[in-house]
Structures are given as structure tokens and as C-alpha cells.
Amino acid sequence: MSTELCKDETNDVASPQVAEASLPVVKPHYSSRYDDEAWEVSVTLPGVKKEDVEVSVEKEILDLKAKRIFDAPEGWRPLGDDQSDRSYRLRLDVGPEVDPAGVSAGLEDGVLTLRLPLREESKSRSIEVQ
Template sequence: MAARIDPFTEMERLLTSALPTARTATSMPMDLLREGDHYVMSVDLPGVDPGTIDVSVEDRTLTVRAERSARSSSADWLVRERPSGTFARQLTVGRGLALDKISASYADGVLSLTIPVSEDAKPRKIEVSHAGTASQISPAHAVEA
């Protein structure tokens, strides 16, 4: 029987074990979805002090930073899987978002960002005006001309 290998899972496993910065994405898992005229980004940040959460936008880059304090290191750890320290996640956002109107809330270990679509990017109907009274050409006249 052939073994099935997922190259993306293997690559993530290798990067996570080799590079400490590769753990950042898995330490801050997120969901991003669109609901009507705004996007909702939910970032899991359990155990983070809400005072350490920083959300900023510079140019077209949205950055979320937070810090989880480490417990006493003098203890005899049996299992230590929850990372501590400062975590950051950056997303390059496209045009058409109202970045100056982003709102954020933190509840039950989840940071929620609401990112509205800008008024310029929203679909709109353009009315076509009709100037004057133009006579229509009937199919019979079109053939004779």
C-alpha cells in the first residue's frame, strides 16, 4: 500500500522544527472572511494580556502584535507546548479597504478585527442619461440606406 505524503504539511513541520519564527503563524491562527461590506479577521490569542495587544496599519501592511508571559522557569516542566513571548502577524492588504475605520475587540482569547470596504470600492449603479429625443431608425430604413 502506498503512503500518502502531503508536501505542505511536511514543509511546515520542517520549518517549525528548524526556525523559531515559523511557529508564529501556528501560534496566532486566524480566520478571515467577508460579510457583506466588511471583512472579519479573528485571531486566536489565548492567555495573552489584553494590554499587550497592538494592532497597527502602515502603508498597506496590517500588523497584529501580542505578548504571552512565561510562567516561572524554576519549575520542573513535564510538558511545555504553549509558547510564550511576543508574537506578530503581518498581512499585506489590497486596495479598496477603509483602513482608517478598522475596529478591534478582544473577548474569550479571540481578537476580532472588522475591516470595512471603502465607499469607493463598493459596487454602485451608474445611471445613464439620455440627451434629447433622437429618432430611431427602423430596420426597413436601415436596409434602404
């Protein structure tokens, strides 16, 4: 397995198909690590609700879309530029090793953790030295 997960494809998107076209599109911070079984990618999405996150893996590309809309209570007046509302978009080349069917995701405290399991044939094996 290679360490090519980090190839960032976000900027290759010609026109992001995000749900809210009027929102500014921001690339979220992320970090990744791997073990023998899977890649784990951690993406910071503060203020984003579970129902506003969409993750797909297609043609070896992980595509994450999310949006954050803050409905300010009545009577609240913004002071300065209000940049609360935004779309997040992240595209990562996960390579052929990842099994798209097994991808799982959890959102906690504004951090989305994605677990991308490796295909059986891509997992590392111990080799007995004779």
C-alpha cells in the first residue's frame, strides 16, 4: 500500500457541485493516519450537523461535501463580517487499496472521523523468513 492517500484533489474540481451554490466554499483542515486495516482521516467541521455532511467514494476519490448554516435567533445583529455560513469541500485520492463499501464515518465535537478499510489483498502480511 502506498502513502498516496494524501494526494489532494480538491483544487482539481472545476465547478464544485455543492448544495448551496451561494455559500463560500472552504477546504477543511484534515489529518490522516493508517494502520494495518484501514486509513483514518480526521476532518475538522466545526458547527456542522450530521445531516449536512455527505461522503462518497467513487473511482478512488473520496468526496466530502458539508455545509454550515447558522440561523441567528431573531433580534441578533451581526457585528462585522459574518462568515458563519459556508460550504466545505474536500476531495482525496484514496487509491485502489480502499474498499469503498466499508467506509464508515462519525461526527463528534465538530470533527468528522472517516475510516477507510483496506481491501483484503492490500493488507500487510507477515512473511515468515525460512
